[in-house]
Amino acid sequence: MATRIGLLGRWAGDNVDAPRPGCSFFDGFALRHDSPPHLLYVAWGFAPSRSGGVYRLLATANAFARKGWDVTVLTVPRDVFERSTGVDPSLESRADTRVRVERIPFPHEETNLDLRTWGAFRAHAPELWNGWKAWQTARVFPEPRYGLWRPELERAAERIHAERPVSLTIGSGNPNVVHTAGLHLHERHGVPFVMDYRDTWQLDMYSGRRTLSPKSRGAAWERRMVAAADEIWFVNEPIAAWHRELYPEWAQKISVVSNGFDPEFVGAPTAPRTDRGEGLVLGNIGTMTSQTPIRQLVDGWIAARERGALAQDRIDLFGYLGHQGDDEGRVLEQIARVQDGSVSYRGAVSKATIAEVYARLDALILPLGTSPFMTSGKVFEYMATGLPIVSVHDPRNAVSDTLQGYPAWVPAESLEAADVADALVRVAEIASTQTLEDRQVARAWAERYERARILDPIAERWRADIDARGAA
Incomplete structure (x- = not known):
């Protein structure tokens, strides 16, 4: 079950768990004009994760909340970070109180190193078990350790959209599976979505080589998402230029959204x-x-x-x-x-x-x-x-x-x-x-x-875009 933190408190007479009556998102592609737009922000390493990207995640969610958006963050349970990246408890209080955080299940058997909990198959043949788990994951989404999260993300995105229509989805990778929530809502309901790459999927940052074969399932998934996305963000110009060359037909979607300081x-x-x-x-x-x-x-x-x-x-x-x-x-x-x-x-x-x-x-x-x-x-x-x-x-x-x-x-x-x-x-x-x-x-x-100088104009621009779509 998802854990929810914070109250939106701005859904015109609704409580935090009730769906909004009388509003179909795709009737005119917008929420009612007296309601704020709703951002679904998908971010695996959200606070209290101590990973380096957590500050960009916090800043993005806070910027949209500051500019009048209702923000729902979709992330993983805290104990996942305790077993992987580690935690910085001081970070969680840095999220804007208007941001709702939903922590949904994350399949994490591969990160479980407690031998007492292993089944007989894994305990007696760990290499075979690892191979079987990799095959199982690749069938769902071709990203080791993270791909099995895709069904949970899509179910949660569908539920959240049914409760409160989503105006925009932003997925901040890595892992790259976060982008499947935005793709799902786009293909099912026409919701625009943004792919925010803190890291890259196909570019080896040190060698400059492409890491996936053009015919691989991972490359096919990324191409499908890039084709559907409204915007693709990278953190610097060299990375953005590499991807414009990789995807010349969608180069106009690719831009630099720099990191910054808080x-x-x-x-x-x-x-x-x-x-x-x-x-x-x-x-x-x-x-x-x-x-x-x-x-x-x-x-x-x-x-x-x-x-x-x-x-x-x-x-x-x-x-x-x-x-x-x-x-x-x-x-x-x-x-x-x-x-x-x-x-x-x-x-x-x-x-x-x-x-x-x-x-x-x-x-x-x-x-x-x-x-x-x-x-x-x-x-x-x-x-x-x-x-x-x-x-x-x-x-x-x-x-x-x-x-x-x-x-x-x-x-x-x-x-x-x-x-x-x-x-x-x-x-x-x-x-x-x-x-x-x-x-x-x-x-x-x-x-x-300063992050606000970078992110606030983006939140304002997208709000104007959502309003324009609703008025069309």
Whole structure:
């Protein structure tokens, strides 16, 4: 059974569970003019998931609620996150109180590692069981681990639409199965839908290769959804351009909806630390995986200190070690190479306390994997602090375009130790003399990426479109 959180309270005399009388959505393709439009927002990793995409999900739901939409979020039960991505309990209260969250069942046998609950087939032949489960999933929807969610999504979307006609569906992937709810309502009832890709389905972000055969079931499903969707959003221009080339006949539907920052999480720029003269603190905040160049960062740090630079300074690393907490990138092993203790791992940080952590830092380190398609949600929050930022990533990364023009940005010319060392020294020089006014100037430049500036116009545009369809 779905769990519902929050009250809409604006359905002209209805309670939250009652269908609206006298309103057929497709009679003129709209709700009554005295009722707000209804957004169905499908998002697997909604709060309290601690995945990086959760902030875009929260911001999108909140933006539509702020602009007068009734918003229903369709997601999974909390215990799914406890077994997979982990949870940040502080995030759940960040959803607008007008947003209704429905948590529907999610088939998750593959993530259940408790041997006591396994059946005889899985316990005695786990490889055969995995193959059978993959075959079963592919028949429903060709996405490993997630495809079996499709029937639950379609049933829930149909029920929600019957209770309160849906004006627009947005699915925010990954997983890509979230888009099936919008496709279902579109094909059954003509409801417009948007595909919001935080990640991509067919593009390997690191190699730039297409990961699915054009004749595969996954490619066929994506083509079907792209053909039917009203809009397709990607987070940066290189990814959008790749997909325009893949789907030239629908290129006009593809646009960039950038990530951004949430002022309530970051706070206002703070004054520099009064004791920074005794040693600077450079910090990185974010999940560190095998793709994060921590080894190269440590190489550069050691090289700089061997030159006699940064002698009083230190690096503090915050965040999760791998998506599953397994330190897949061997971060602790790399830290141990710095024998003087000037590089430390400080653990994860909740969003409720992240502004306090930024206030204790003098400069920020941005280590990212190598790819011209690579983007980062963290960079927007970094810019919002006004602190100096040192990029420890390949200059070809798409995030370089985002940072171009930021007043306190220092890019490493390459990931070679000497170039990383040079960049660390330069950012320390900026951090040692930066003033509060300097930080405020940098924040003013970054405000173009405030999420409300990105998402509010979209919510307004779609409301005008829905109203126009109703008046037609």
